[in-house]
Amino acid sequence: MKQPDVVVVGAGITGLTCAYRLRKLGIDALVLESSDRIGGVIRSENINGHLVEWGPGSLLPTAHTFGILEEIGLDKDLIEADPKSPRYIVVNGQLRAIPFGPLSFSGILRGLAEPFVRSKSMGDESVASFFQRRFGEQILERLVGPFVTGIFAGNTEKLSVGAVFPRILDIEQEYGSVIWGMLRGKPKSTNAEGKPRKSTISSLPQGLEALPKRLSEGLTIQTGCSGIRIGQEVQAKATVLAVPAYQAAEVLDDLYPDFAGTLRSIEYAPVVVAATSIPISSLTVPLRGFGFLAPRSERMTILGTVFNSLLFLDRAPDDRILLTSFLGGALKPEVFDWPETRIWDTICPELKRVLKTSLQPEPLGLFRHRRAIPQYNIGQRQRVEEIAAEVKRIPGLFVTGNFLHGVSVPACMEHGDNTAVAVSEFLGGTA
Numbered sequence: 001m002k003q004p005d006v007v008v009v010g011a012g013i014t015g016l017t018c019a020y021r022l023r024k025l026g027i028d029a030l031v032l033e034s035s036d037r038i039g040g041v042i043r044s045e046n047i048n049g050h051l052v053e054w055g056p057g058s059l060l061p062t063a064h065t066f067g068i069l070e071e072i073g074l075d076k077d078l079i080e081a082d083p084k085s086p087r088y089i090v091v092n093g094q095l096r097a098i099p100f101g102p103l104s105f106s107g108i109l110r111g112l113a114e115p116f117v118r119s120k121s122m123g124d125e126s127v128a129s130f131f132q133r134r135f136g137e138q139i140l141e142r143l144v145g146p147f148v149t150g151i152f153a154g155n156t157e158k159l160s161v162g163a164v165f166p167r168i169l170d171i172e173q174e175y176g177s178v179i180w181g182m183l184r185g186k187p188k189s190t191n192a193e194g195k196p197r198k199s200t201i202s203s204l205p206q207g208l209e210a211l212p213k214r215l216s217e218g219l220t221i222q223t224g225c226s227g228i229r230i231g232q233e234v235q236a237k238a239t240v241l242a243v244p245a246y247q248a249a250e251v252l253d254d255l256y257p258d259f260a261g262t263l264r265s266i267e268y269a270p271v272v273v274a275a276t277s278i279p280i281s282s283l284t285v286p287l288r289g290f291g292f293l294a295p296r297s298e299r300m301t302i303l304g305t306v307f308n309s310l311l312f313l314d315r316a317p318d319d320r321i322l323l324t325s326f327l328g329g330a331l332k333p334e335v336f337d338w339p340e341t342r343i344w345d346t347i348c349p350e351l352k353r354v355l356k357t358s359l360q361p362e363p364l365g366l367f368r369h370r371r372a373i374p375q376y377n378i379g380q381r382q383r384v385e386e387i388a389a390e391v392k393r394i395p396g397l398f399v400t401g402n403f404l405h406g407v408s409v410p411a412c413m414e415h416g417d418n419t420a421v422a423v424s425e426f427l428g429g430t431a
Contacts, residue, residue, distance in 0.1 A: 003235070003236065004028045004029055004030040004220070004236055005027050005028045005029065005236060005237050005238065005427060006022055006027055006028070006029040006030070006236055006237065006238045006239070006240060006423055006427075007029070007030050007031075007032060007235075007236040007238075007239050007240070008022075008029055008030070008031045008032070008239075008240040008242055009031075009032050009228055009239065009240065009241050009242060009243055009248075009251060010031075010032075010033065010040070010240075010241065010242035010243035010247070010401070011031050011032075011033035011038040011039070011040070011212075011216070011221055011223070012038075012039065012040025012041065012042075012212070012242065012243070012401075012412070013039070013040055013042060013211070013212055013215075013409055013412045013413060013416070014040075014242045014400055014401050014402065014412040014413070014415050014416040014419075015031060015033075015040075015240070015242030015243070015400075015416065016031070016038065016039075016212050016215040016216055016219070016416070017068070017215060017412070017413045017415075017416030017417055017420075018240055018242055018400065018416035018417070018419045018420045018423075019031045019215075019219050019221075019420075020068075020072075020215045020216075020219065020416075020420075021416065021417050021420035021421070022420045022423060022424070023218060023219060024071075025420065025421075025424045027420075027423070027424060027427065028220075029219070029220070030220050030221075030222065030236070031216075031219055031220065031221040031222070032221075032222050032225040032228055033221060033222065033223045033224075033225060034223075034224070034225055034226045034228070034243075034247070035223060035224070036223050036224055037223065038212055038213070038216050038221060038223070039209055039212035039213070040055070040212070041054075041055035041056065041369065041372070042055045042056060042208050042209050042211065042212055042409070043055050043209055043367075044206065044207025044208060044209035044210070045207075045365075047275065047364045047365055048277075048364065049316065049317045050275065050277055050309075050315065050316045050317075050320075050322045050364055051206075051207050051308075051314065051315045051316075051322070052275045052308075052322070052324065052364060052365065053207060053208060053308070053324060054273050054367040055208075055273075055369075056208060056408075056409050057203060057207075057208060057306060057308060057324065058081070058201050058202060058203045058208065058311070058312075059201075059202060059203070059208065059408065059409040059410055060199055060200070060201055060202070060408070060410065061078075061199050061202060061410060062199065062410045062414070064410065064413065064414045064417065065409075065410040065413055065414075066199075068413060068417070072214045072215060073214070074204065074210070074211065074214055077204055077205060077210075078202045078203075078204065079202060079203055079204065079205060079312050079313065080200040080201070080202045081200060081201040081202070081203075081290065081311040081312060082311075083198075083200050083201075085201075085288065085289045085290045085310070085311065086098075086288065086289040086290065087289060087290045087291065087292070087293075088101075088289060088290075088291070088292035088293070089101070089102040089142055089143065089146055089292065089293055089294075089295065090292055090293070090294045090295065090298050090300065090354055091142060091295070091298075092298075093298070093353060093354065094354075095292055095354065095355075097289075098143065099143065102142040102143060103138055103139065103142060103143070104138065106138075107136065107138030107139060107142070110135065110136035110138065110139070111135045111136060111138075111139045112179075113136075114134050114135050114177060114178060114179050115176075115177040115179050115180055117133065117134050117177070118176070119133060120172060120173060120176070121161065121162075121169055121172060121173070124160050124162060124378050124379060124381065124382075125160070125161050125162070126156065126157050126158065126159060126160065126161065126378060127144065127148055127156040127157075127159045127160070127161045127164055127165070128140060128145075128156035128157045128159075129157075129161075130161040130165075130169070131144045131156075131161075134172070134178060135178075140156070141295055141296070141297060142295050142297075144156065145295055145296060146293035146294065146295050146304070147293065148164065149293060149303050149304065149329060150293050150303070150304050150326075151164075151373075151407065151408075152164070152269065152330075152373050152375060152376065152407065153269040153271050153303060153326065153328065153329030153330060153372065153373050154269055154329065154330045154373070154375050154376075154377075155330045155331055155375075158330070158375070158377045158378060159375065159376055159377055159378075160376055160377060160378045160379070160380045160381065162380075162381055163376035163377075163380035163381050163384075164376050201290070201311070203311075203312050205314065208409070211409075228250075228251050229251060229253075229254055229255075230251055230252055230254070230255055230256070230397070236396075237396060237427060238396045238397075238398065238423050238426055238427060239396060239397055239398065240398045240399075240400060240419055240423060241397070241398070241399045241400070241401075242400050242401055242416065242419070243401065244268070244371060244374070244401065244402075244403065245263040245264070245266040245268075245374060245401070245403040246263065246264055246266075246268070246371065248260075248263050248399060248401070249261070249263040249264045256390070256394065258390075259387075259390040259394075262383060262386050262387060262390065263387070265383060266374055266375070266380075266383060266403050267330075267374070267375040267377060268370075268371035268372065268373060268374055268375065269328070269329050269330040269333070269371075269372060269373050269375055270328045270329070270333050270335075270336035270368070270369060270370050270371065270372060271326055271327070271328050271329060271336075271368075271369045271372035271373065272326070272327040272328045272335055272336055272338075272343065272366060272367070272368050272369075273324060273325070273326060273366065273367045273368075273369070274324070274325045274326075274327060274343060274344075274347055274363070274365075274366050275322065275323070275324050275325075275363075275364040275365050275366075276322075276323045276324075276325065276347075276348065276351065276361035276362060276363055276364055277316060277320050277321065277322055277323070277361060277362050277364055278320065278321050278323065278351075278355070278357055278359065278361045278362070279319060279320055279321075279359065280319055280320060280321060281319070282357040282358045282359040283321075283355070283356065283357055283358075284356045284357065284358055285355075285356045287307065287310065287321065287355060288307075288310055289307060289310065290306065290307065290310075290311060291304060291305050291306035291307045292304060292305055292354065296331065300350050300354075301327055301332070301335060301346045301347060301350060302325050302326070302327060302347050302350050302351070303325075303326045303327060303328070303329050303332075304325070304326050305323050305324065305325040305326070305351065305354075306323070306324045306325075307321065307322075307323060308322040308323065308324055309321050309322040322364075323351065323361060325347055325351065327343065327347065328372075330375060336368060336370060340366055343366060344363050348360040348361050348363070373402075373407060374402060374403035374407065384404055384405070387399060387404070395426075396426065398419050398422060398423055398426075400415045400416060400418075400419040401415065402415070
């Protein structure tokens with residue numbers, strides 16, 4: 001077998017995007033994956049007529065994402081959720097539509113007073129400290145906290161605002177007010193002709209797993225490749241590590257132990273995904289919208305629930321609603337090890353109470369991610385700089401993934417694409 005120019009370790013969305021772009025650039029790449037499947041955490045499964053997503057179930061395309069989707073012929077397959085679908089926060093056991101529904105009058109007034117807050121962030125400030133200082137306790141507790149939980153399953157008192165919300169921090173530094181800065185507007189996504197294209201929460205008819213499957217077409221991929229080490233199994237002109245930080249550390253351990261230690265310092269939150277189904281006839285109050293998030297003050301086990309079949313067509317039988325709930329996270333990691341019966345005995349009554357159903361939801365299945373989401377905790381930006389400095393010292397090594405500059409699917413695709421371009425430039429300089 002001909003030795004490839006590039007070895008990409010990891011067949012998640014980042015690695016596949018990188019390998020796809022390398023192929024488009026005319027560069028021979030071999031993708032090595034330790035598991036028996038491609039796609040990483042993106043996994044779609046049909047259970048009793050329900051299309052269940054065990055990882056991310058939707059994406060918010062950027063201009064870059066639209067570009068790749070057009071290249072691989074999936075742009076016309078996108079199904080979009082109604083942009084007016086309400087999102088809810090649970091307050092005192094009731095669903096309250098954001099942005100103002102979860103807030104009291106005094107909480108709204110405190111938030112509107114943000115332009116008059118004169119202090120600015122100093123050093124590496126936590127998400128909790130930043131938003132409490134600028135918007136008050138209620139907006140932090142009922143809006144920001146749940147929102148961050150929905151993305152990172154993290155602890156706002158440990159997460160770094162500069163890493164989680166870099167743009168918001170930049171706005172504060174430039175304008176002295178987040179509200180005034182945000183009113184200046186934001187750039188729009190464009191299509192291939194440069195025309196504005198609205199970005200809406202989207203998925204694909206057969207589930208999001210169709211995206212990595214399409215990217216993988218024509219690539220050379222070997223699955224079941226465990227115990228990979230730099231300098232041993234991996235011998236190519238360039239190597240791309242597109243795996244979680246702790247797996248990248250294992251690959252680098254033998255030759256670069258200090259670098260591996262930096263990668264291991266990145267924490268991950270465990271997440272349990274629970275899919276349930278309810279008959280539409282069991283609803284005592286009509287249900288619509290994206291889903292709900294639960295603040296810590298509600299003392300619920302569920303972090304949040306997505307109303308999958310209300311967002312996208314053909315996710316459940318006509319007479320039922322598919323729900324996907326998330327549990328665990330940085331604040332309740334012990335839930336990961338609960339027995340299955342305890343999880344169902346906890347979340348089904350919670351869903352029944354919040355959704356006002358006459359029947360408890362019926363369990364469909366559980367999926368446990370022991371290290372699901374990297375935590376951008378205090379010190380994250382420094383760690384990213386250290387990783388970049390280490391990579392510069394090792395010619396031909398590239399490190400990419402959701403533990404660096406964004407955890408969303410579009411962010412990972414952009415990471416992978418940019419890495420492929422950097423690899424191409426490196427190979428051109430060493431040819």
